[in-house]
Every structure is written in structure tokens, then in C-alpha cells.
Amino acid sequence: MGSVAEQKLMAKDEMEGMDVSTEQLPSYLQQSDAVRERFAKIQQREVILEVKQLGKTYESAQGKVVALRDVNFSIHRRELVCVIGPSGCGKSTLIRMLAGLEPHTSGEVLLDGKPVDGPGSDRGMVFQGYTLFPWLTVKKNVMFGPEMNNHGKLEAERNALMWLDLVGLSKFADAYPHQLSGGMKQRVAIARALVNQPRILLMDEPFGALDAQTRIKMQTHLLDIWKNIDVTILFITHDLDEAIFLADRILVLKAHPGEVQEFIEVPVPRPRHPGQISSAEYLATKARLEELIHPPVEVSEDDEVKPHMIRFTNIVDNVE
């Protein structure tokens, strides 16, 4: 078994066949000394992002839709926070409001203590869809932001090459987006967001369209980048494993209306590695997330609807 990605995939496959009894697991609230110390240190760092009583109601032809209600949380400098929740619980709405792309209807968002009321270069965005300009080379895509912000062309080019090097794409500086794989395109998107030196990187399911193996490589790659630079990350996903692998803390939202259910400190120690997927801390966290995202449904045998079988064959020899 070769790469780390392959090993993690294998670990996942093995897990699915295992009957892991959640009763034997420790509580996800139980933290080792090292993990507790790490959280204590993070909490001493300054608060970068503060979200207070944030709400969003959309007015649509069908009437009002309360997408988010009374959302409160804050994130410290260099924290990596994942947001999870069922489809439609308001994850994209939240991140678009933090980016300043969508107005909120109540509450406020403070970045470094200043209210967010529109887009700004202090926030970098990476979306799921590939948002590179197809007519520009990789390097020109990354230079675009700095050039718009009136940095000189030479400086913009130097910075672009530095960030392309950091995401491992120096060799592709002169390639066009259509010549790259999905994972490479997202690496360019990360370089393009980071070149503006944002205070916070906002990522909305950035690896959602990638195949499982590329996705795991990208997660490891993102952690490597994050380790080396001073950036705070807010990462939206609906993949529980992705959230546990990446996050310091996981903000769990519930749907209709979108509200904060719990803000979980991930007890899995850093540095993270794929083998941790079968550790007690990992499984305890996963069990808690499952409980929050997929609460047990009370079903009685009487609710079961008998399948209605229709014969779609006219072969009449009755041999099955």
C-alpha cells in the first residue's frame, strides 16, 4: 500500500466492515493533555472573526425563507474551523455573508473588530465550482487580484510565482486552466485567494467535486499550507470525515431554520494523519456528529409500506 491517500482509503473501507460499538468509545468531550493545552493556547490568541445574532431571511415568490437565525460564534487567529450541517441549513448563506457577498437581515459580522459590509481583500474565497478565468494562464489568474489592487506588475508576478510554488504548481505557471486536473485547479484557486494575504480564508465545499483519493490529498495539502502561513480558515463541508480530519473546531448547524447546534472541539491530536481514522477520539467525534446530523428516527413496523411489484416481463416459463 503506497500513498497516504491510499492508506486512508483502506482505513475507511476497513471501518465500514467493522462493527464499532459506540458504547465502548470515550466521550468526544474527553481530551488528552496535549489537545487541552492546544485549545488553551488557541483561546489566548486574538479573536479574528465574531458573528453576533446573525440572521438571514430571503424573500422569494413563495414567501419568506428563514435561512439562518441567531447565529453566534467567534474564531481565533490561525484556527481552522469547519462548518457542517444538512443540505439547505444555510452553510453557503453564512459564508457568503461573511464574504460580504450577501447582506444579512439581522445581527452583525466583525472581522478584526470591524463590521463586514461588503467584499474585501481581507477575505479570500474558494468555492466548489472552478472559478478560474479560462482565458488566462495559471500565473495570470493568480496575478489578477494583486494587479487589481494596484500592485506593480513585477511584484504581482513575483508573488504569484511564490504562491504557485507553495501549492506545488510552479511547473504549470504558463498552462491554461483546461489543461489542469480538478485538484490542480483548486490548488490554483487557493493560491489565488492567498496571494492577497487575507486574514481569513473562506472555503465553501472546495473539494466537493473531486474524487475521493484527490480529495484526501487536497486535505493533507491544505493542512500543510495552513501550517506554514498565518491564516485563519473557515471551511464548509458536508463530509464528516473531512471536517474531523481538518478542523480544530466544528460548528454544527441544523436546518429549518439554520441555527447553531453545537461547536465541537475536535479531540484528535495534531499533526493529523490518515491512520487516526480508527482512533478512539476520531470515532467518538464521528459518532457525535452522526448523532447531531442524522438523529435516530422512530419507525415502527406498521409504517413500512410493502413494495408494490409489477411484472415487467412476458417470458412465461416461470424459471427465475
Ligand SMILES: Nc1ncnc2c1ncn2[C@@H]1O[C@H](COP(=O)(O)OP(=O)(O)O)[C@@H](O)[C@H]1O
Ligand atoms: N437566493 C435565495 N433566495 C431564496 N432562498 C434561498 C436563496 N439562497 C438560498 N435560499 C434558501 O436558504 C436556505 C439555505 O440555503 P444554503 O445557504 O444554500 O444552504 P446549504 O449551503 O447549507 O445547502 C435553503 O432553504 C435555500 O433554499
Ligand SMILES: [Mg+2]
Ligand atoms: Mg451550500
